[in-house]
Amino acid sequence: MHGRAFCAAAQPAISLHPGTAPMNVMTAPPRLPSASGLSRPSRAEAEEAVRTLLRWTGDDPGREGLVDTPARVVRAYEEFFAGYEVDPVALLERTFEETDGYDEIVLLRDIRLESHCEHHMVPIIGRAHVAYLPHRRVVGISKLARVAEAYAKRLQIQEKLTAQIANTIQSVLQPKGVAVIIEAAHQCMTTRGVHKAGVTMVTSRMLGTFRTDPAARQELLTMIGRNG
Ligand SMILES: [Zn+2]
Numbered sequence: 350m351h352g353r354a355f356c357a358a359a360q361p362a363i364s365l366h367p368g369t370a371p372m373n374v375m376t377a378p379p380r381l382p383s384a385s386g387l388s389r390p391s392r393a394e395a396e397e398a399v400r401t402l403l404r405w406t407g408d409d410p411g412r413e414g415l416v417d418t419p420a421r422v423v424r425a426y427e428e429f430f431a432g433y434e435v436d437p438v439a440l441l442e443r444t445f446e447e448t449d450g451y452d453e454i455v456l457l458r459d460i461r462l463e464s465h466c467e468h469h470m471v472p473i474i475g476r477a478h479v480a481y482l483p484h485r486r487v488v489g490i491s492k493l494a495r496v497a498e499a500y501a502k503r504l505q506i507q508e509k510l511t512a513q514i515a516n517t518i519q520s521v522l523q524p525k526g527v528a529v530i531i532e533a534a535h536q537c538m539t540t541r542g543v544h545k546a547g548v549t550m551v552t553s554r555m556l557g558t559f560r561t562d563p564a565a566r567q568e569l570l571t572m573i574g575r576n577g
Pocket of ligand 1 (some may be wrong): 470535
């Protein structure tokens with residue numbers, strides 16, 4: 350499970366950008382005032398940029414069907430990239446210690462995942478499985494999904510997304526182990542480039558017991574249904 354399916358579209362670009370390798374989530378930049386230190390453009394400037402792209406496609410931004418498109422696109426971007434406004438660490442800070450000693454796998458399976466590839470800004474659609482082995486405390490199960498969403502709603506590569514979710518849970522919750530598996534289709538690969546429809550990319554990040562203990566890892570994969 351440490352291996353991953355081949356993504357022909359993404360791999361060359363990744364090798365050109367070693368800085369996009371899995372990073373410690375604690376260094377993930379907040380958006381405000383801005384992730385890069387650059388000032389954010391105004392909404393009007395963002396809409397004008399969309400008008401420029403519309404002209405670039407060869408269409409007329411002034412025609413009836415497109416006149417409101419820049420405003421719609423900018424509003425859609427607010428949804429697509431809402432994760433920059435969310436602090437994933439804060440999502441995990443409330444924990445529960447009355448677990449009666451529960452120390453088996455906690456798995457949230459088949460979390461719908463919607464992200465955007467940072468190379469082409471087109472959707473990455475898939476699902477995530479997030480698991481951890483509690484150490485004295487647990488977290489509300491929905492928070493695992495919200496952490497995944499907070500990182501997914503940013504410009505991403507799947508490898509980094511996988512690592513960020515796992516690293517955050519590990520560093521904040523400090524469980525005995527964390528496992529994150531993501532299976533996703535990249536529209537930059539299915540609708541352009543090599544046009545390989547139906548191909549999904551699988552990434553996994555195993556920490557702690559899931560990394561060191563093959564039996565724990567096997568139990569997890571069985572629970573997920575990927576032990577074949
Ligand atoms: Zn891409």
